[in-house]
Amino acid sequence: MATQTPIGAQARTLPRRIATSTGGGTLVFLLVMSAIMATQNSKFLTSNNLFNVLNQSVFIGILAVAMTIVLIHGGIDLSVGAVAGLTGGVVAYLMGHGVPMGWAFIDALMLGTALGIVNGLVITRLGVPDFIATLAMLGVARGLLFVWTQGVPFIDYATDTYRTIGGLKDLFWQITLPMIILLVVAFAAATMLTRSRFGSHVRATGSNREGARLSGVAVDKVKIAVYALSGALAALVGILLAGRLTTVQPGMGEGLELRAIAAAILGGAALTGGRGSVVGAVVGAITLAVIQNIINLSGLNPAWETLIVGVIILAAVLADRLITLAASRSTATTSTPAADTGSGPAMAGT
Amino acid sequence: MSSNRLLRFFSTEGATIGILLVGVVVLFSILNSSYLTSENIENILVQSTFVLIIAIGMTFVLITGGIDLSVGSVLGLSAGISVLVLVDGGGFLLAVLAGLAVGLGFGLLNGILIAKAGINDFIATLATLGIAGGALVLIAAEKPLTGFESSTFSALANDKVVGIPLPVIIAAVMVVGLELVLRRTGFGRVVFAVGINREAAHLSGLNVDRTRIAVFVISGVLASVSGILLASRLSSVPPRLGQGFELQAIAAAVLAGTSLAGGRGSVARAALGALFLGAVNVGIQLEQIDTAWYQVVVGLSIVGAMVIDRSVRELALSRMRMHVPPDTTPAMPDVLAGAKEGR
Numbered sequence: 285m286a287t288q289t290p291i292g293a294q295a296r297t298l299p300r301r302i303a304t305s306t307g308g309g310t311l312v313f314l315l316v317m318s319a320i321m322a323t324q325n326s327k328f329l330t331s332n333n334l335f336n337v338l339n340q341s342v343f344i345g346i347l348a349v350a351m352t353i354v355l356i357h358g359g360i361d362l363s364v365g366a367v368a369g370l371t372g373g374v375v376a377y378l379m380g381h382g383v384p385m386g387w388a389f390i391d392a393l394m395l396g397t398a399l400g401i402v403n404g405l406v407i408t409r410l411g412v413p414d415f416i417a418t419l420a421m422l423g424v425a426r427g428l429l430f431v432w433t434q435g436v437p438f439i440d441y442a443t444d445t446y447r448t449i450g451g452l453k454d455l456f457w458q459i460t461l462p463m464i465i466l467l468v469v470a471f472a473a474a475t476m477l478t479r480s481r482f483g484s485h486v487r488a489t490g491s492n493r494e495g496a497r498l499s500g501v502a503v504d505k506v507k508i509a510v511y512a513l514s515g516a517l518a519a520l521v522g523i524l525l526a527g528r529l530t531t532v533q534p535g536m537g538e539g540l541e542l543r544a545i546a547a548a549i550l551g552g553a554a555l556t557g558g559r560g561s562v563v564g565a566v567v568g569a570i571t572l573a574v575i576q577n578i579i580n581l582s583g584l585n586p587a588w589e590t591l592i593v594g595v596i597i598l599a600a601v602l603a604d605r606l607i608t609l610a611a612s613r614s615t616a617t618t619s620t621p622a623a624d625t626g627s628g629p630a631m632a633g634t
Numbered sequence: 635m636s637s638n639r640l641l642r643f644f645s646t647e648g649a650t651i652g653i654l655l656v657g658v659v660v661l662f663s664i665l666n667s668s669y670l671t672s673e674n675i676e677n678i679l680v681q682s683t684f685v686l687i688i689a690i691g692m693t694f695v696l697i698t699g700g701i702d703l704s705v706g707s708v709l710g711l712s713a714g715i716s717v718l719v720l721v722d723g724g725g726f727l728l729a730v731l732a733g734l735a736v737g738l739g740f741g742l743l744n745g746i747l748i749a750k751a752g753i754n755d756f757i758a759t760l761a762t763l764g765i766a767g768g769a770l771v772l773i774a775a776e777k778p779l780t781g782f783e784s785s786t787f788s789a790l791a792n793d794k795v796v797g798i799p800l801p802v803i804i805a806a807v808m809v810v811g812l813e814l815v816l817r818r819t820g821f822g823r824v825v826f827a828v829g830i831n832r833e834a835a836h837l838s839g840l841n842v843d844r845t846r847i848a849v850f851v852i853s854g855v856l857a858s859v860s861g862i863l864l865a866s867r868l869s870s871v872p873p874r875l876g877q878g879f880e881l882q883a884i885a886a887a888v889l890a891g892t893s894l895a896g897g898r899g900s901v902a903r904a905a906l907g908a909l910f911l912g913a914v915n916v917g918i919q920l921e922q923i924d925t926a927w928y929q930v931v932v933g934l935s936i937v938g939a940m941v942i943d944r945s946v947r948e949l950a951l952s953r954m955r956m957h958v959p960p961d962t963t964p965a966m967p968d969v970l971a972g973a974k975e976g977r
Binding site: 410426427598602 | 752754756757762764765767772873881888895924927928929932944
């Protein structure tokens with residue numbers, strides 16, 4: 285579509301291009317929603333509140349970036365919330381027992397990566413579907429944290445430095461360390477996906493696994509690497525979350541996987557693989573945080589959040605389908621008459 | 635020779651889950667003599683009922699190649715709505731009908747979003763999971779969902795008929811009835827056809843869209859049946875009732891050899907899967923082991939069951955290949971389905 289735009293008209297159509305780009309609709313929605321909220325509540329558009337929202341969105345943001353990579357490659361990782369909880373527990377336990385913070389972080393990252401590799405191996409070597417393998421890992425990791433803690437939360441491990449790492453203290457202005465980490469992770473992931481050989485292998489595997497395999501991509505190795513990356517980033521979130529909360533409850537990170545998937549989908553990722561945007565995922569995570577913030581500021585019951593997010597996901601996906609249909613219809617009239625994509629068999633399932 | 639017979643037995647559909655179930659029952663009855671008492675068996679059966687009923691609906695959806703993540707939340711909301719009707723003074727019949735209407739409505743919504751609007755099953759039902767789950771919390775915040783007085787409603791999940799708890803009878807009737815629907819009716823054959831090859835089913839003139847909507851309606855209605863029974867059992871509805879039930883239902887179906895890729899599954903086997911989960915859960919409670927082990931065991935048995943199922947299938951397939959001339963390899967969609975699974 286972008287190639288059809290005449291060079292001189294680019295500036296004029298920029299908003300339109302944003303709106304039709306991957307996840308761009310969510311950005312438009314986020315801006316409109318924020319604008320409306322700004323007129324309704326004077327507290328919303330203060331720098332305090334906006335930085336607070338950004339600070340809240342970091343955890344889902346990092347997980348959504350990781351999930352986007354997994355989704356683009358054609359998989360799904362349901363274990364990230366449980367892995368974040370377990371690795372956060374490891375950091376809290378080790379620091380509570382006098383292990384230096386750096387070592388505790390390295391151990392947590394190694395555990396997260398290892399659990400991700402296990403996911404990848406179970407999927408590739410044992411032939412278990414991604415959904416089931418990571419669902420099983422969710423149960424195992426979550427269960428282990430409960431068994432290990434006996435339901436008693438870890439407390440009294442957080443140092444001042446750790447609180448800063450968790451984002452409880454500003455570095456400068458109102459910027460916290462987790463915000464910078466999210467920025468770095470997103471930038472690295474976007475560069476990796478678009479510029480590196482590994483990134484092109486990830487995208488190729490997601491668009492056409494068999495085709496990628498036949499052209500010499502080691503699809504199994506790519507899959508294991510993708511899940512290892514997802515596990516490592518889940519551990520990073522676990523580390524940050526344990527610093528933010530200063531206690532690790534056995535249920536820490538529960539449900540994060542579904543929010544991360546929601547953010548990735550709002551950002552334009554497709555569950556069928558081959559499509560997704562890292563920037564879109566971050567926008568999706570910020571959208572979820574803004575919705576939560578608006579509900580808090582309006583004094584509504586927090587349960588509205590799950591309901592509204594459900595409706596918004598449906599709206600986003602429906603809008604996306606309408607745009608795709610319209611696009612395929614307009615290309616169909618100019619090129620091929622075979623555009624019978626209506627509803628039915630052509631639609632890919634899960 | 636005997637290894638061949640053993641292989642044939644193991645490659646029978648449902649052998650893996652049957653062996654797992656027997657194994658866990660034997661294990662726990664060795665560990666604890668009170669495990670195999672009639673009282674405890676009854677306990678296992680009743681506790682398994684709620685997941686079992688939604689696992690049946692999930693099986694229909696999975697066979698068509700779909701997935702329904704909303705069943706837990708729909709279960710909770712149906713339970714909440716029927717108790718709300720009772721608390722507001724509506725009668726038993728109205729309460730049950732209102733609960734069923736919730737399941738029917740969400741099932742239709744899911745089906746239309748997926749089959750007609752072309753939204754991916756996972757996303758559509760993830761969204762309705764959020765909507766139904768949020769709605770229940772909001773309703774529960776307005777009004778405590780407890781303290782109704784309807785002996786008929788309470789009887790649903792607590793009465794016994796000829797010594798068998800009523801929910802167990804209801805579940806058994808559903809298993810037999812819906813297994814027959816799946817195996818013996820034209821609709822059942824269409825469900826399998828859609829799951830094995832949607833494009834081919836469409837081209838052979840089958841109404842694919844209507845079938846896909848129908849399985850989501852079945853799943854939604856069964857979720858509300860389970861919710862109504864659970865509300866009757868608990869006589870109150872906590873705001874987060876049903877959360878995580880969808881994963882248990884998927885686990886039960888997958889343990890029983892239902893393929894996420896579609897085309898393979900059975901109601902009776904899904905029931906065995908749910909009974910396995912119930913047997914493990916009750917056994918862990920009885921042994922006074924930390925209940926968190928339940929999640930670990932379920933996670934490991936899912937992968938274990940899949941691996942056993944798959945390796946037996948591949949072994950059976952390679953044996954069959956040795957006995958059949960290569961150019962006349964018979965069509966074995968059921969056996970092949972396991973081998974080419976994966977995303």
